[in-house]
Amino acid sequence: MELVCPAGSPPALRAAVDNGADAVYIGFKDDTNARHFAGLNFDDAKAQQALAYARDRGVKLFVAINTYAQSQGWERWRNAVDKVAGLQADALIAADIGVMDYAARQYPQLNLHLSVQGSATNYEALRFYYNRFNIKRAVLPRVLSLPQVRQVASQSPVDLEVFAFGSLCIMAEGRCYMSSYMTGESPNNSGACSPAKFVKWEQKDGRLESRLNGSLIDRFEADENAGYPTLCKGRFDAGDSHAFHVFEEPTSLNTLDLIPELAATGVKAVKIEGRQRSPSYVAQVVSTWRQALDCFQREPAAFRCQQDWLEALQALSEGAQTTLGAYSRPWQ
Amino acid sequence: MKISLGPLPYFWPKDMVVQFYSQVAAAPVDIVYLGETVCSKRREMNLRDWLDIADSLLDAGKEVALSTLALIEAESELKSLRAICKAANANERLSVEANDMAAAHLMSEAGRPFIAGPYLNIYNAPALEIMRQAGAKRWTPPVEISRHALEGILGSLASPIETELFAYGHLPLALSARCFTARSEGLPKDDCRFVCKKYPQGIPTRSQEGETLFNLNGIQTQSGKCYHLLNQWRDLQHAGVNVIRLSPESPDTLRVAESLALALKQEQDKVLPYQLNHSNGYWSRIPGMELAAGPQETPHLS
Structure with missing residues (x-):
């Protein structure tokens, strides 16, 4: 499984690359980005440098234009797609069907990933995006149980990426106002x-x-x-x-324990949440997940979650608590 | 301007549902959306029951659409969705409101027109054009849409499309894998004992200072306040809205439909006085829970 890691700044990007990310995702400094926070994200020059840094080390770069284009600002979203194509990033992560349509028509060679904000939770919805925009991958919302992930993966026309670690959205992403x-x-x-x-x-x-x-x-x-x-x-x-806590306690999703089960569902990539996090947070989470995935790959049958990994991630979690979230039925 | 009655968001006993829709047949609404859109575990009404109600509403001269589940996670839910699409496709007079891209996909594959529901996240004209190409004949924008944004969308379209706006009722704000009604009763979803039937209008959720923020309705979180844009119906009309949607709150919602129908007919601005639990901020580009006055009107709080 590919390890997809967050970067909200150049130092976080270097931390992710240096600590074992297979791919890093970033976004621009505006409201085309679902992590549009002050002081974070990448302008054109920094995005170019990020791409060079990742490429030189054999790591992929994905760019998220994953908000919904607002009617009066359509040019911003279109320009952002143009920039991603110009960068020759490895994939564009998008949620809006208008944005995807534009990207698919203008830049058919650009890999399109359906963002978690696109809120596709079943394979019939995925077929809609695949047939129309030829998406290559979809990120599943954090609402499915493990058997449901397996079911979607078995019929999906595209590769799937699931959330592995980070802040936990309680609601179906893209469906919360x-x-x-x-x-x-x-x-x-x-x-x-x-x-x-x-x-x-x-x-x-x-x-x-x-x-x-x-x-x-x-x-x-x-x-x-x-x-x-x-x-x-x-x-x-x-x-x-x-x-x-009517909805949820402050807690983080941690699926380290589920690595064998997630791999068995057929998902192609696991995603770390946290473009708003510090470079040191990114470094520790990515390095722990790298060790765990490498350990699983070396000897899948013997995989056991190590205590020091769990402790490292626990310390970085919201409220110092972790959960399996919707992957586990009792959570629901 | 037409009036529609959105899908019933709550879990009511079957006899209450049947009774309600028998009154709808005589109420001044033009379009009725039927079906379970929130939780697939709610099985008081099966598809046959909904189709029976659809038949009687069609006979009463209503336009009827089957509204689909908004969050589809399980194979069994896809199976139900296919059955709904098949039933609608077998009856020229019935249409489907797609509340998930799965429904839009199935209708599009079948070559049948459909209605794009408020959960499809259509925020711009290019997105709406894609849905139109897929077969959408009418659409409802996301509940957080403002007048400013809607005008931007409709003003950029190549040709007009019928537009419906959620204008009255508790707003559907979020969907989750977790059932908050069951959680509030200390029950897991897999053993929910259908507790949401105890709450025919959901469970108000307040801040520790007593401010009503949200309303729990199973896996759905609604607004704590009741959206009320009816006194601004002229403004809606100017912005390009063709259908005003009322969401069923209780059997009394049909009285709201009567007031609205009367106001439209007599061209009166005031439909319903504002109360403390009303909000309509989204339309004016302010937080959805706030109440903005209409163009020539100050809110009268009672």
């Missing part, structure tokens, strides 16, 4: 969820409160680990229950 409901900005319309400019921290009555656009997301006691107020990881009241 909760962030724009509270702030006006969502992954689909602005390339960001729970954007930092709407976040406020306040100390009140000995507790730390986190707010998103004025609404209370969580309250933390002095001894609690206060996480970023991603709105689906907050504590709310529902029914008779008070102040609980």
